[in-house]
Amino acid sequence: MPGDKRREQILQSAVDLFSKRGFSGTTTKDIARLSGVSEAMVFRHFSSKDELYGAILEAKKCSEALHQFPWEGNQALLKAIEERDDFGVFYNIGIQALTKQESDIAFMRLLFYSALEGHELAERFFGEYVLEIYKFLGGYVERRQADGAFKRIDPRLVVRSFLGMLIHHSLNNILWDKRRLILDISNEEAAKHFAEMILSGVSAERTAAK
Amino acid sequence: MPGDKRREQILQSAVDLFSKRGFSGTTTKDIARLSGVSEAMVFRHFSSKDELYGAILEAKKCSEALHQFPWEGNQALLKAIEERDDFGVFYNIGIQALTKQESDIAFMRLLFYSALEGHELAERFFGEYVLEIYKFLGGYVERRQADGAFKRIDPRLVVRSFLGMLIHHSLNNILWDKRRLILDISNEEAAKHFAEMILSGVSAERTAAK
DNA sequence: GTCTATATGACGATAGAC
DNA sequence: GTCTATCGTCATATAGAC
Numbered sequence: 001m002p003g004d005k006r007r008e009q010i011l012q013s014a015v016d017l018f019s020k021r022g023f024s025g026t027t028t029k030d031i032a033r034l035s036g037v038s039e040a041m042v043f044r045h046f047s048s049k050d051e052l053y054g055a056i057l058e059a060k061k062c063s064e065a066l067h068q069f070p071w072e073g074n075q076a077l078l079k080a081i082e083e084r085d086d087f088g089v090f091y092n093i094g095i096q097a098l099t100k101q102e103s104d105i106a107f108m109r110l111l112f113y114s115a116l117e118g119h120e121l122a123e124r125f126f127g128e129y130v131l132e133i134y135k136f137l138g139g140y141v142e143r144r145q146a147d148g149a150f151k152r153i154d155p156r157l158v159v160r161s162f163l164g165m166l167i168h169h170s171l172n173n174i175l176w177d178k179r180r181l182i183l184d185i186s187n188e189e190a191a192k193h194f195a196e197m198i199l200s201g202v203s204a205e206r207t208a209a210k
Numbered sequence: 211m212p213g214d215k216r217r218e219q220i221l222q223s224a225v226d227l228f229s230k231r232g233f234s235g236t237t238t239k240d241i242a243r244l245s246g247v248s249e250a251m252v253f254r255h256f257s258s259k260d261e262l263y264g265a266i267l268e269a270k271k272c273s274e275a276l277h278q279f280p281w282e283g284n285q286a287l288l289k290a291i292e293e294r295d296d297f298g299v300f301y302n303i304g305i306q307a308l309t310k311q312e313s314d315i316a317f318m319r320l321l322f323y324s325a326l327e328g329h330e331l332a333e334r335f336f337g338e339y340v341l342e343i344y345k346f347l348g349g350y351v352e353r354r355q356a357d358g359a360f361k362r363i364d365p366r367l368v369v370r371s372f373l374g375m376l377i378h379h380s381l382n383n384i385l386w387d388k389r390r391l392i393l394d395i396s397n398e399e400a401a402k403h404f405a406e407m408i409l410s411g412v413s414a415e416r417t418a419a420k
Numbered sequence: 421g422t423c424t425a426t427a428t429g430a431c432g433a434t435a436g437a438c
Numbered sequence: 439g440t441c442t443a444t445c446g447t448c449a450t451a452t453a454g455a456c
Contacts, residue, residue, distance in 0.1 A: 003439075022326065024235040028432060038441055043433060113326055115385040116232065116319060126386045134392055156393045157403050160382070161375045168374030175325040176336045182344055183366045193367050201407035213421075237449060248423055253451060427452070434445075 007045045010035045011059055014052050019109040023053060023117055056110075057121055065107050066128050070096040071136060081140060084147070089140060090198055094166055094191030101170040102187065108174055134159050141202070150202045158202055165194040217255045220245045221269055224262050229316040232323045233263060266320075267331055275317050276338050280306040281346060291350060294357070299350060300408055304376055304401030311380040312397065318384055344369050351412070360412045368412055375404040 001009075013034040017026040028049055032039040046052040056062060070093045071077050077096070080088025101108055114121035134156060141155035169190055173180065211219075223244040227236040238259055242249040256262040266272060280303045281287050287306070290298025311318055324331035344366060351365035379400055383390065 001439075006439080022232055022234065024232065025327065027430080029430085037439095039432085040434080040442085041440065044439080047433090049432065109326060112322065116323055116326070117235065122386065130386065131392070153403070154393075154395075157395070157400075160379060160393060161404060161407050164375040164378030165371045166374075167381075168378050169370060171377075172370070176332065176340065182341070183364075183370060185364075185367070190367075193363070194371060197371050197407070197411035200411045211421075216421080238451085239449075247421095249450085250424085250452080251422065254421075257451090259450070421456100423454100423456075425453085425455100428450085430449070431447085432445105433447100435443085436441100437443100438439105438441080 003045070006035075006037070006041070010037070010042055010045055011052075011055060015056055015059075015061070015106055015110065018053070018056070018113065019106040022113045023049075023119065028052075053119065057124070061104075061107065062121065065100075065104065066125060069129070069132060069136070084144065084149070086144065086149070086199055086203070087195055090162065090195035091191050093137065094162075094194050095187055097166045098170060098187040098191055101167075102173070105174050108170065112175075133163070137162070144202075149204055151204050153202060158198065161201070162194065162198045165197065166191075169194075213255070216245075216247070216251070220247070220252055220255055221262075221265060225266055225269075225271070225316055225320065228263070228266070228323065229319040233259075233327055233329065238262075263329065267334070271314075271317065272320075272331065275310075275314065276335060279339075279342060279346070294354065294359070296354065296359070296409055296413075297405055299347075300372065300405035301401050303347065304372075304404050305397055307376045308380060308397040308401055311377075312383070315384050318380065322385075343373065347372070354412075359414055361414050363412060368408065371411070372404065372408045375407065376401075379404075 010031060013031050014026070017030055017034060020026075028042050029039055031052075032042045035042070042052070046055060071081075074092060074096060077089065077092040079085075080092055111121060111125055113119075114125075137159045138155035141150060141158050144150040145152055145155070172182070177183070220241060223241050224236070227240050227244060230236075238252050239249055241262075242252045245252070252262070256265060281291075284302060284306060287299065287302040289295075290302055321331060321335055323329075324335075347369045348365040351360060351368050354360040355362055355365070382392070387393070
């Protein structure tokens with residue numbers, strides 16, 4: 001097998017295992033076995049276990065996850081923002097977030113491990129992704145407050161509430177309630193509910209959002 | 211030092227280290243050093259590292275965290291429930307949760323590690339604690355729906371939204387935004403905001419909760 | 421109860437043959 | 439590019455002296 005392809009394969013095995021068992025819970029032997037090669041091959045492609053972790057950060061998958069913001073290439077969302085369709089804005093961000101999180105559980109777990117273990121991924125995710133979300137969505141809330149459409153609540157608190165619902169819901173599905181014992185609903189239903197909940201909390205009008 | 215006290219001391223060191231670095235990221239040597247004893251002492255009190263983890267589950271601290279529900283001994287909350295003071299109910303649960311989570315960061319981290327690593331603590335926490343919260347708070351929501359005071363939304367979705375805000379806020383403070391770069395507010399402010407947000411989302415009246 | 425010393429194996433990493 | 443064999447170190451766990 002050519003070097004590039006093998007390298008990719010080992011990297012993928014490492015992502016799988018690090019996301020399942022964490023960095024210190026994964027051995028280079030495990031990674032080699034899952035890749036179907038000997039341990040020596042792992043160290044031929046990556047000079048150390050740490051470098052292997054570093055390579056994951058640079059890998060296509062992580063870079064994408066870190067830089068593909070909800071609003072990029074999301075026509076429905078951009079349209080909603082332009083038209084000041086508040087429900088559309090929150091609903092589309094919600095759907096996008098829940099779908100993404102559901103489709104890449106390995107990345108989510110990697111992210112949580114890295115936050116606990118104090119690895120670089122968590123820091124980068126926070127600085128490059130989360131902060132941007134606060135800026136973007138918080139900015140939208142500010143604009144709607146200037147329009148007189150939203151109540152004058154700290155926009156950051158609005159964003160925190162909304163992200164809280166989304167992330168906690170995913171976290172539940174990924175970590176605790178994998179078999180959906182408590183609640184088994186579609187991402188669409190969840191996003192709809194969360195968006196409505198936020199809107200009735202921030203809307204200046206007396207009638208709650210429908 | 212007497213056996214009981216030493217045992218307690220080693221257990222505490224283990225909690226500290228497991229919560230900081232996870233199970234596989236912590237060595238028995240680390241635990242011994244932090245306890246100020248030799249490694250042999252650790253194995254005198256606990257026959258294996260696994261048993262040490264098991265003992266943590268049985269320890270006073272974890273049992274308390276697993277069985278001290280927000281409504282036990284919380285007069286303000288019980289009074290609010292009796293009086294159907296909706297804001298009081300959500301606000302007091304919020305304060306209680308945020309305060310507890312802030313005061314026992316080690317337990318929170320242990321809980322997250324255990325969820326990722328698939329240890330028993332996470333399962334027990336979910337089955338013995340989280341489910342009870344859903345029953346209790348969901349039950350209150352149902353009662354208020356019967357009163358005609360709350361909209362007919364799935365109570366579990368209401369609870370999920372509220373817990374989402376609370377847990378995500380704590381998680382942010384513990385894991386990502388330790389220096390409170392995005393948002394630095396008191397637990398009281400946060401609980402007040404989250405309670406108001408939920409209430410305006412579920413209230414049947416046309417005027418949002420103040 | 422506490423230690424030093426040590427057994428046994430796992431883990432990260434390398435050497436060298438093919 | 440791939441392997442087997444191996445090295446040094448660290449980790450869990452034990453033996454036995456004090």
